[in-house]
Amino acid sequence: MNPPFRQLSVFNLPWPTDWSAVFGSHQPLIIEIGFGLGHYLHYLSRTYPQSNILGLEVANMCLVKAETAIQRGDLPNVRVLYGYAETALRHLIEPDTLSAVYINFPDPWFKLKHRQRRLIQRDTVDALVSRMQPRARLYLATDIFEYAHMSDQVFRATPGLTNTLDAPYVHSLPDRVTTKYEAKAIREGRRCYYFVYERNRQPAPLIPIVQESLMPHIIFTSPLSFQEIATRFTPFDHHHQTLHTHVHNAYYNDQGVLFDVFVSEPTIEQRIAILLVRREDHSDQYVLRLGTIGMPRPTEGVHLAVRGISTWILGLHPDSVIIEDKLREEFL
Template identity: 35%
Template sequence: MTEHHTKITTFYPRRGRVSGRHEDALARLLPRYGVTIPGPPLDLPALFGRAAPVVLEIGSGMGDATVAMAQASPERDFLAVEVFPPGLGNLLAVVEEAGLSNVRVASGDALELVRHMLAPESVDAIHVFFPDPWPKLRHHKRRLIQRVNVTLLASRLKPGGTLHCATDWAHYAEQMLEVLGADPALQGGIVDRPRARPVTKFEQRALAAGRSVIDLIFVKRA
């Protein structure tokens, strides 16, 4: 018997207006720096042109954090996944302006990429910064940090690799702590914001609105 699974989307497919600068970046640079989802299994050393620690960033937004971290850690490679075209365009434009060679981008469903395109124990870190909180109770099933998704993400981490989440929604942080803490492959908890995680414009707006930001870091057991 064939099992049928209902796919639950964990992101809202916003479009937004793509500026001329971002449209140009998408047209010129996506073929060079982009990964297609769905696609064949990724050969990460071939994708980046070297064998180096790889960070998967799920939901890179406008790319502020990605660029800052890639500049600060040239020894690491960053694969940023985003569904918002203006964000991808901005990230690509800044990557070119900064002359970064350690960033690649993917447009589409990050879980699709993780499930079908990443090999087990192939990445050194996964960043999930400010995922859609889906605040309404009936939409909580769409939150990215769910048991089955965390199991999948943990399976792609190398032993000793880190899963770093951040949110400005207290209830979501509670759910993250519960779900991440229940996964037998992971250990960790709430931490102060690591200096390595840049404060983005999105985070500044959240803080200005009076919302606290919670960071959680879990490490995959060896």
């Protein structure tokens, strides 16, 4: 048996990603968002052998199932990616590169307070439009009337998309393979709603790829020990416009202090470790830097988190002195 290949993820691929290199061939790129058990991935693979098909998922079981099929050789032109579509679109997929987008039965998130988790909403549709090539098609299927109604309103208000149907949606499409959720809807007597839009020549919203920042770190002196710093810690938040950080806990030993931090920014969410350690060859100085636990990416939000913690530590003692500051200045 082949060793398991490494799961592709928004955390381990370059931002942006060279998809031709990932697939090993330069072909049109199709994405399916939330492929679930993968019925549609198989259909797309068979139907478009001259395209590269990228499946986006967050459910591990679905990813493992698709990866096993890929390893068996059943899906030669398919790769699957762990990550929220919203994140992948903004970090990994360059503008004007997608030849088609498929979304089958997205999670409805019925409750009003969960509305912002819905896939079809202004920001994400704008990101999709910006990533689609002219004439690329966007296919959406849902069995929830409210979701169909809401999607219709969002699509109608999207100048970069043209409806290819004579109605906002239809209740069946020729030659469609049935996905798991579609089969369930049909079994339970619910009607399905199918949308087919096309990318027209109207300019797309300008949504540049969000790149990584430089690795954040700051070097300083403080009369306080690791223990004195860690025992004064209480959780705190730090915000800057749409970036939010929550410093949840601080653990220490004689090697350093580890801060457990949540970072939430519009394009990505991360739980990271920020480390306070002694500087090599300068044991009188401290370095505060991003730890490697959990494969963090040095985003703006991570810089904000390191800034927030450094400001807090420096504020603990008036004799603290900054030696070198490699954090983004706008968060000062």
